[in-house]
Amino acid sequence: MKKSVLAVRVFAVSALALSMAACSSLPKKAQTPIAMPNIDMDSQFEILDKDTVSTAEAPxxxxxxWQDFYTDPKLQALIELGxxxxxxxQSAVLAVQRARAQYQITDANTLPSVGVGGGATRSQTPADRNSSSGYNVNLAMSSYELDLWGKVASAKQAALYDYLGxxxxxxxxxxxxxxSIAQGYVNLSYAMAQRQLALETLKTREHSLAITQKRYQAGIDARSSSLQAxxxxxxxxxxxxxxxxxxxxYRNALQLLLGAPIPTELVPDLAVDNITSQTLFSTGLPSELLxxxxxxxxxxxxxxxxxxNINVARAAYFPSISLAGNLGYSSSSLSNLLQSSAFGWSFGPSVNLPIFDAGLRRANYExxxxxxxxxxxxxxxxxxxAFKEVGDVLATRATLNxxxxxxxxxxxNFQxxxxxxxxxxxxGLDDYLNVLDAERSLFANQQSILALEQQKVVSQIQLYQTLGGGASLSAEQITEFNRQREAMRTAALTQVSADAAANATNTTESGVQITQPAPSETQP
Incomplete structure (x- = not known):
């Protein structure tokens, strides 16, 4: 008993000496970096349009x-399909599953591994012609590292952050x-509206051409009018x-996003405009982006x-102390294997500290x-x-109205x-060229109106996206809500130390008043 106590004391003194030797060359603990971008987090976003607000009171x-933001039933169904x-x-989900499994592996390494084993041997030496046998069965604990310096805990923490990331x-x-699905839906809708406008214009132009050709054949107008028509x-x-x-x-792009053909019943109407539940879009404060x-x-x-990972590299400067144990029976005869006299046990620690590693630990730390x-x-x-993307959308929305x-x-004016x-x-005061010029100007204007209405709807989608809308808040984020809100107010998110981290995640229906000039009833 006294010998065992003495051995433990000798081991403790040896471990202490090795630890002090390691600490003598241990690099200084790295300063915790503070992320302070040169951006004003406390002021409001610069809003220039009447449909957007940025106040502390409005979240x-x-x-x-997204199910509440997008109110168009067809769009909702397409998003669900996508x-x-x-x-x-799907790849992103698999990546999450892989990271979760990796964390579980790391977590399992914090606990000792215990297993049951057994074996039988038969041996003979040249000097002894008689062979000998040996049998054993045991319950063993493999080498278990004592995490005195936080190496294992830091590795587990790094794996947790990788999973959350x-x-x-x-x-x-x-x-x-x-x-992307919402923008593809709107783009397809307005492409269809542009086609409808072009078809209506085509009918008007065909009628105009018929008039000019008859007037030319009758000798009323010059050939130039027909050519222009x-x-x-x-x-x-x-x-x-x-x-x-x-x-x-746009169909092809949308089908790629959906991973399936677009169902006929989900094809958008012409020039959709009211696809969201919002009439006034609130950006919140800049800090909420965090x-x-x-x-x-x-x-x-x-x-x-x-x-x-810095803590893991730093812990490599300290001694690695492991424990191993074995409990079981061992006998030269199988019949006597489970007798009390064949019972035995062993338990002991081991210390390891590389004396010379050619700067390996220092390089890993750096x-x-x-x-x-x-x-x-x-x-x-x-x-x-993130601030640039939000600013770009706000700049687009600034003068759309x-x-x-x-x-x-x-x-x-053109009408x-x-x-x-x-x-x-x-x-009979003018030729038909002036009429054709007016038609062209009106058509170009109507195309521009559709394009602007499309841009207005798309900007609503982009604003929701750039502000972070559409995600599914994870359990970790909900758990960490109070801490995150504090971080938003201070705008000083930091890399926490190992000790702190252990306690601490919308044609006419669209408002586009497009009218085509009525086909001329004039006869040559």
Whole structure:
């Protein structure tokens, strides 16, 4: 008994000596990096349109579930189809499952491994012609490392942050997918509206050509009027062909996102406009991006994981202390194997500390430090990119209403110009060229109105996306809600230390008043 106590004391003194020797060359603990992008987090977004607000009282529209944000039943069904069949999202989900399994593996390494074993041997030496046998059965604990320096816990923590980061990456894929499906739906709808407008214009141009040809044959007008009418007709045909191409391309793009053909009953109506539940879009405060943007959350977890890996590299400077034990029976005779006299046990610790490694541990530590600085840079870049994307959408929305107002005024002007040109033509004061010019100007204006209405609806989708709307908040994020809200207020998300981390995640129906000039009733 005294010998056992003495052995333990000798072991403890030896371990202490080795630890002190390791600490003498241990690098200083790295300073916790603070991510402070050169962006004002406390002020409101710069809003220039009347349909968007940014106040502390109104939360970000990102809090609205996509099922509640998008109210068009066809679009909702298409999104559901895409979430079920899209291959990119499926890959992201598999990545999450893989990261979860890896974390479970790391977690299992924090516990000792115990197993039952047994064996039989038969041996003979040259000097002894008689062979001997040996039998054993035991319950053994493999070498279990005591985590005195936090190495195993830090590795587990890094694996946890990798899993959470992968989960955030899946949310980013889902947000992008939902937004792309919604934009594809709107693009297809307005391509169909452009085609309808081109077809109506084509009919008008065909009627105009018939009039000019009869007037030329009657000797009333010069050949130039007929030539001009023919050119206008071909131009209208080109518009139809271009619209057909766009429709096919948008269909293909949407089908790729859905991972399945577009059901006939889910083809959008012409020029959809009211696809969201929002009439006033709230951006919230800039700091809220830190919580709702999954790419920022992913970058944050990568920063934390890098910090945990530094702790792993740092712990390599300390001695590795392991325990191993064995409990069982051993006998030279199988019949006597389970007798009490064959029972035995063994238990003992072991210490390992490389004395010379040619700078390997120092290099690993420096690699971990550089990885952390790289993660910090990526985190700050993610925040800056998020602000840029939101700013771009807000800039697009800033003058859309004014542009539409001007386009509608132009449409009224062109319609009056057409009526005057047509009246002067019927009175014999002008030739038909003025009528054709007025038709062309009106058609171009109507195309522009459709394009602006399309851009307005798409900007609503993009704003929801860039603010982080459309993700499924994970259990970890909900658990970490209070801590994240505090981080939004301070705008100083940091890589936490190992100790702190252990306690601490919308034609006419669209408002486009497009009217085609009535076919002329004038006879040559």
């Amino acid at each position: 970000s529209v990102a809090v609205v579930r 979430l079920k069949n899209n291959k990119d999202l 992968t989960n955030a990456a899946r949310d980013a894929v889902q947000i992008s997918l939902i937004s 023919e050119a206008s007709l071909e131009s209208a045909k080109l518009s139809v062909y271009n619209a057909d191409t766009s429709i096919l391309q 919580y709702y943007r999954p790419d920022i959350v992913q970058a944050e977890y990568a920063l934390k994981s890098a910090g945990a 690699v971990a430090q550089v990885a952390q600085q790289s993660a910090l840079t990526a985190y700050e870049k993610a925040i800056q990119t 004014q542009q539409l107002e001007s386009q509608y005024k132009l449409q009224d 009056q110009t057409y009526r005057i040109a047509h009246a002067r033509f019927r009175a």
